[in-house]
Amino acid sequence: MSSSDRRKLLTGLAGFAMLAGCGFSPVYGPGGQAEGLRGLIRTDPPADAQGYTLVRRIEERLGRPENPAFGLSASVLTEQAALAVTPDQETTRYQLRGTMIWSLTRIADGASAASGTLHRATAYSAPVFSADRGSIAGNTVSVLTAEQDARRRLMVILADDLVxxxxxxxxxWQR
Structure with missing residues (x-):
């Protein structure tokens, strides 16, 4: 074993020792904070494609509700803003901002368990088109696809942050 490999090994062991010393435990591990949480949260049915993406991601992370003890309601508002503008005032990049207002309630008694608001953003390119000079890059289909992908990414980001x-x-809130 070279001294470089030995140093990496010792550094890694020191890192694990520090984590053990600070009380670190895996969230899904035995005795972890999320032990027994899978399948306990039922989300409201999605109303649109964005809601479907959000619910699907939450269920990927927390499991499909089997015997739910909590209900999750989430409302997402999106807003689009110009990020990059040409000297001719044509927008070539947009920022998509999302605000999620959520609440978690106990199904048994309807009491509020937790609630909050999340703010996140993502962006996408929107090439400029004109009859006399053509497209800077792409076409209308690529712009629409980029916007749809940005909306999907934003829902995944919000769902991951919420989870x-x-x-x-x-x-x-499990008490």
Whole structure:
């Protein structure tokens, strides 16, 4: 074993020792904060394609509800803003901002368990078109596809952030 490999090994072991010393435990592991959480949260049915993407991602992370103890309601508002504008005032890049207002309730008694608001953003390119100079890059189909992909990415980002928050705070709202 070379000294470089030995240093990497010792550094890795020191990192694990530090994690063990600070009380780190895997969130899904035995005794972890999310132990027994899979399948306990039922989301409201999606109303549109964005909602479907959001619910699908939450269920991928938390499992499909089998015996739900909690109900999750989420409302997402999106807003589009110009990010990159040409000297001719043509927008070539957009930012898609999303705000999610969510609440978690106990199904048994309808009491609020947790709630909050998340703000996230993503972006996409929108090439400029004109009859006299053609497209800078792409076509209308590529712009529409880029926007749809940005909306899908935004829902995944919001869902992942919500699930991370729920996992990190599970001991507080599972009582």
């Amino acid at each position: 991370s928050h729920l996992l990190a705070t599970a001991p507080d």
